Amino acid sequence: MEVGFLGLGIMGKAMARNLLRNGFRVTVWNRTLSKCQELVSEGASVGETPASVVKKCKYTIAMLSDPSAALSVVFDKDGVLEEISSGKGYIDMSTVDADTSSKISEAITKKGGYFLEAPVSGSKKPAEDGQLVILAAGGKELYEEITPAFNVLGKKSFFLGEVGNGAKMKLVVNMIMGSMMNALSEGLCLADKSGLNPQTLLDVLDLGGVANPMFKLKGPAMIKGSYAPAFPLKHQQKDMRLALALGDEHAVSMPVAATANEAFKKARGLGLGDHDFSAVFEAVKGKGSSGDA
Amino acid sequence: MEVGFLGLGIMGKAMARNLLRNGFRVTVWNRTLSKCQELVSEGASVGETPASVVKKCKYTIAMLSDPSAALSVVFDKDGVLEEISSGKGYIDMSTVDADTSSKISEAITKKGGYFLEAPVSGSKKPAEDGQLVILAAGGKELYEEITPAFNVLGKKSFFLGEVGNGAKMKLVVNMIMGSMMNALSEGLCLADKSGLNPQTLLDVLDLGGVANPMFKLKGPAMIKGSYAPAFPLKHQQKDMRLALALGDEHAVSMPVAATANEAFKKARGLGLGDHDFSAVFEAVKGKGSSGDA
C-alpha cells in the first residue's frame, strides 16, 4: 500500500518509519526537506511539496505541529488542495481544534477528496512502538480503507462520527492529562517540602488506584529535573487552551483545568515551552523553597 | 499471632476479617458494639472497651474514621492509654494528620508502649482483597514485629521514618487522587456537552498514558450516577484540607489541589458527603446543562 506522509517532527518521523518497516511504500515531505534524509535512507521517497505528494499517492497522511501548520500545508501555494481530487484521501493526524479540522474538511471534500481527521493519543514512545490510540472522525469509508495503516501506527483506533469529534476527543484527553501532570507536580513539591522522599511517593502511587504509565515514566525524570521533550509543553498548553475554549463554547465550567492551564502558562513564561510538558513541575515549584515562619 | 482490632467501619471490618481468615486470633471492638457480631460469627472475640482489648493483646491495630475518633479511642475513659504499657504495641492505621499522630505517639511512648502509625492507600476493595499499601512510620522495631499482619492486610508496606511521615504520605497521595478525580469529572462533562460519548472517553483514557485503575473502576459508575461509598466524599475532602494545611505550613502553593478542594466542598454542600468521593462529578456538572446564547 502506498501512502504520502507530511510532517516529520518527533511524532511524524516515528510514524512514517513504522509504515516503512511494515511494508508500506511511503513518500515523505517536510517543511525543512533535509529532515527527510534519514527516512530516505530507510527506503522512503521524497515529495518536493505537499501537492506533489498528494499527486503521487492515493492516501496522504499529515502529522503537523499545530493548527496553523495544518492549515498552511493544505491551503498555501503547492499545498494539498492543489492536487486533491476525487478518489484521493487525506488523513490529518495532527492535533488541531475542531474549527481547523472543519475548514480543511470542507476544502478537501469540495474538491471531491475524502477527509478523515485522526489525531492520536500518545507521544514519542507509543509513536515509535506503533502503540498510538487513533481518534478518527469524518469519512467512514476512508476510515475503513486506511485501517491497514492505522493498524501499524496504533494499538487501537476509534471512529467517532462527524469531523471535529476526533479533535475534540483528543483535547478532552489532553486536558485530563495536563491536570494530572499538575496534580503530580504539586504532590512532588509537597512531599519534598514535608520531608518525604519524592521517589517513595512515586513508588506508593505506582502501587495504588491512581497508578498510571505517565506518572511511572515521567515521575523519576521530573525528580532529576530532566525534561527531554516527548510532548512539548507549549503544545500541551495549547491543548489546554483549546479544551477550555471548547468548554467556553458549551458553557462548561472547568476550574481545575483552568488553574492547571495557568501553571502551564507560567512555565511558558519561564522559557520552558520547548521542554517536555512535565516541566510544569518547575513552575509549580517556583523559587519558593526557603520557607518562612 | 494475637491482635486487637479497634474500629469496624467499611475498612476496618474487611481488614479484621482478613486477619481472621489468615489464622490470626483477633479481638475486636467497635463504638457500636453490635457491629462486632458479624466478625464474632467468623471467629473473633470481642473487647468491651479499647482498654480491655489492649489489656488482652500484645498488639492492637486501630482503623478509625477521623482524627477525633482516633484521639478519643486513645485518650477517653476506657481508652487505649489506660492499659498500654511496656512491651505492648499500638498500630494506628487511621488516616489522620501528623499532629494527631504525634499526640498519640507521645502519650503511648510515655506509658512505655510502642507506637506505629500506618495509614493505608486503598479503599474498600483493596481492603477486602488484602491489597492495601501500608505507609508505616514511628517504631521501627514494632514495624518489624507487626509485619506478618501487614503481609496479610496489604500487598506492600513502607517504613517512612519518624512518626507523622505515614500520615503525610497518605495525605499527599490522596491529594493527588482528589485532583485526578476532578480532572476526570471535568473531562466527562466536557465530553458530554461537546457531543462525545463519555464511555468512549473512558475507553480512550484506558488505552493511553494516563490509564489507571481508579478511572477504570469509577468512571462507568460515575456515568450512571452511581456513587456507593468506597471512600466517602467527606473523608476525601478532609484529606484535601489536611494536605493543603500541610502545604500551608511549608509555604507550598498548590492551586490545582486548592481548586479541587473547593469542588469537594461544593459537593458536601450539595449533601453528597456520605457518597463516594467520585460524586464530586455531580458538583462539577452543576445544573448548567441548558446552554446559552
Place this chain on the structure above:
Amino acid sequence: MEVGFLGLGIMGKAMARNLLRNGFRVTVWNRTLSKCQELVSEGASVGETPASVVKKCKYTIAMLSDPSAALSVVFDKDGVLEEISSGKGYIDMSTVDADTSSKISEAITKKGGYFLEAPVSGSKKPAEDGQLVILAAGGKELYEEITPAFNVLGKKSFFLGEVGNGAKMKLVVNMIMGSMMNALSEGLCLADKSGLNPQTLLDVLDLGGVANPMFKLKGPAMIKGSYAPAFPLKHQQKDMRLALALGDEHAVSMPVAATANEAFKKARGLGLGDHDFSAVFEAVKGKGSSGDA
C-alpha cells in the same frame, strides 16, 4: 458638530442621546431600525445603512455588542467600508479584542480614512450620565478632533498609543472587575452561611479600604437576587475570556482571573448570560445551602 452613530443598544442609545442633548447633530443607525424611533423623536436623523451614515457624516461613532457585530458593520454589504474615505473618521467605541480592532483599522486606513478605537469603562448609568472613561488609541489627530464628543460622553478620556491598546486596557479593567465581583459573591455567601447579615457585610465593606462604587451599587441588588442587566454577564465573560487570551499570548499566568472566568461560565450554563454580570453570585451560591456535618 455632526456625528454618525451606529448601534443603539443599552450603551449606544444613552450615548447618542447625550450627544443630541448637548447640541450635536446625530444620524443614527441600528440593525433593528425600529429602535431608532425613540431618538428620532428627540431630534436624531436616521441612516438606512452604516454606509449611508458614513457618507453623510464626517465622523462616525460605533457602539456594538461584540467583535462579530463590530466587524460586520464595517465589512458587510452596505458597511462602513463602502463610504469611508480620505478626511472621514471612524471611532469604534465597542469592546473588542485587539485583533478585531487592528483588522478594522487596517481596512479603514487603507481607504484613506482615520480610525480611532475608543472602548469605554463604565456601563449603563455612567453612559446615561456622560460619565464614561474613554480609552482611545490609534489616530492621534482624530482623537483631538473628536474630543468635543468625548467630553460629552465621558468624564475623562485617555489616549493610549497604537491601535489595540484601547481594547487591551479595557480588557484588563474588566478582568479586574470580574474577579472583584467573584470576590464579593464569595464573601456574601460566606457571610450568609456563617450567620452574618450580608447587608452588614456591605456596610462594613463600604467603610473600609476596599469600598468601591460597584460593591455599593450592585451589592444590595445581589442580596435581593435582582440582576437587571447594566452589563450583561455574557459580555463580562467574553471580556474575561479575551483578557485571558491576551495573557496567554504573553505567557502571563492569572489563576484568579481564570478561576473567576470559570464561575462566569457556570453562570452562563445556568442560563444567566443575559442578566447582569453580578448574577455570577447565583453560580457562586450553587444549590448547596443545606450544609452537612
Place this chain on the structure above:
Amino acid sequence: MEVGFLGLGIMGKAMARNLLRNGFRVTVWNRTLSKCQELVSEGASVGETPASVVKKCKYTIAMLSDPSAALSVVFDKDGVLEEISSGKGYIDMSTVDADTSSKISEAITKKGGYFLEAPVSGSKKPAEDGQLVILAAGGKELYEEITPAFNVLGKKSFFLGEVGNGAKMKLVVNMIMGSMMNALSEGLCLADKSGLNPQTLLDVLDLGGVANPMFKLKGPAMIKGSYAPAFPLKHQQKDMRLALALGDEHAVSMPVAATANEAFKKARGLGLGDHDFSAVFEAVKGKGSSGDA
C-alpha cells in the same frame, strides 16, 4: 476614662496613642516592654504584666498579632485571667478565629468578667487617624460602656451579636480584600506584558466603578516594588486560611479565594511574609517575563 492596653505592634501603638491624645488615661503593656517607652513619654503608664494591667483598669483593650498571642496573654502565667473579675471588661480587638474568641470569652465570663471581641477593619493609616471600622460582638452592655473609646479609635462601630461574629466578619472582609489584591496584581502584570502603562491602568481604575482606596494607596507603591508593611502578608494569608476554614465548616465553595490564598502562600515561600500583603504582586509576576515562542 481609664483603660488598659495590651499589645503595641503597628496597630496597637497607633490606637493607644489616639486614646491618650483624646484624654483617656492609658496603662500599656507589651511583651517587649521597651516598646512601651515611646507611649510613656506621651503620658501612658506601664503595667508589668497583663494581669497587673487588668488589676489596675476597669476596661482592658488588647490588640495582638495572632490567635496564639491572643490566647497567651489571657491564659499564660501573669495573664488577664488572673485578675479579671466581676465588674471588669476585656475587649479583644485582635484578629482571631471564632474558636479562639469563644475560648477567651468562656474563660473571662466564667471568672465574672465581661468580654467583647472587637476586631477592626483597616490597617496602619486608619489606626493612626482613628478611622478604623470596629466589628464588635459579645457583651452588649460592655459594648455600650466602651463606646467612648471606640469613638476615638474608629469612625464607625458595629455590634454583631454573639461572640465569634466579629471575628467572622473580619475574616470575610479580609478574604475579599485578599482576592482583590490578587486581581489587581494580575491586572498590573497583564498590563505590563501587553505594552500598557501600569500607572495608566491605575488611573483608569480610579475613575471607574471599581475605584477604591486600597488600589489608589497601594497600586503606585506596587509598581515601584515598595512593600513597607502596613498589613504583613503572613497575616493576610493567615486570614485567608481562616476564612477558607470557616467556609469549609459550612461547606461553602470559594474557588477564587482559594486560588488567591495559594498565591499568598507562594509569596510566603518567596520570603515575603513580613512585607506588606501587596507583595503578593511579586509572586504573581513570577520570574516569567522573558516570553516564549
